[in-house]
Amino acid sequence: METRKINIAIDGFSSCGKSTMAKQLAKKLNYTYVDSGAMYRAITLYFLRNHIDWTDITEVEEALKNISLYFKVNSQTGISEIHLNDENVEYVIRDLVIAEKVSEVAAIRQVREFAVKQQQEIGKQKGVIMDGRDIGTTVFPEAELKIFMTADIAVRVERRFKELYAKNPNVTIEEVKTNLEMRDYIDSNREFSPLRKADDAIIIDNTNLTPNEQLTKVLDLFKVALNKNISQ
């Protein structure tokens, strides 16, 4: 029997739990998880390491020619990890140094075109769960299921702070709050593909949900979307 697969777009504000939910769902459904934010973070890492002046578009275009990005599944965790020019950069791109610059880099049209082209190519295989800011609006406007996640800012700050503090006890809650607010502002107000809820996206507010509760919610939505797709 043919098992039909659909694409699932998960968008939302910074640190609202998109990737946590996307990974849970991918594992449950045996779908491919793609963290589109990791691509923008890896490009930012390359720009910083190579002292690229990203206000100079010619420099950006030249630099992009030297960037190769791919995801490879970690055989121990079963989760795909981003590689920049064959180096696994999954851990290093989570640093606050990258988070402080990534939204500036992601606002550049050429950078977005470079990343979106690869994201759309991956989506052709179907059975893809991609999280980001413009997945339901620009990358997969035809996705069969679109989720827009949100959570109170205080809760998002607390969660991200805990995560970063475990890696670096010098990080402060104020730094984390400033970074999340700044990224949300730049991401929502940029000219190209700003962060928006797609008209047909379903909102999940996980402020008061445990990871298990959010998984149950999204699995129910998935079943409805799959049945709708099969009956069409």
Ligand SMILES: Nc1ncnc2c1ncn2[C@@H]1O[C@H](COP(=O)(O)OP(=O)(O)OP(=O)(O)O)[C@@H](O)[C@H]1O
């Ligand atoms: N329902 C939840 N309850 C408690 N903590 C959660 C929940 N969902 C996610 N978290 C935690 O919140 C933090 C942010 O989650 P996650 O990384 O999934 O967010 P994100 O939206 O993908 O972030 P970003 O946009 O920065 O990539 C993580 O430390 C994660 O473990």
Ligand SMILES: Nc1ccn([C@@H]2O[C@H](COP(=O)(O)O)[C@@H](O)[C@H]2O)c(=O)n1
């Ligand atoms: N589809 C996307 C995904 C991400 N961005 C930008 O990257 C930053 C980091 O993303 P995380 O999901 O890892 O937090 C994010 O703040 C955006 O600037 C994007 O533009 N489009």
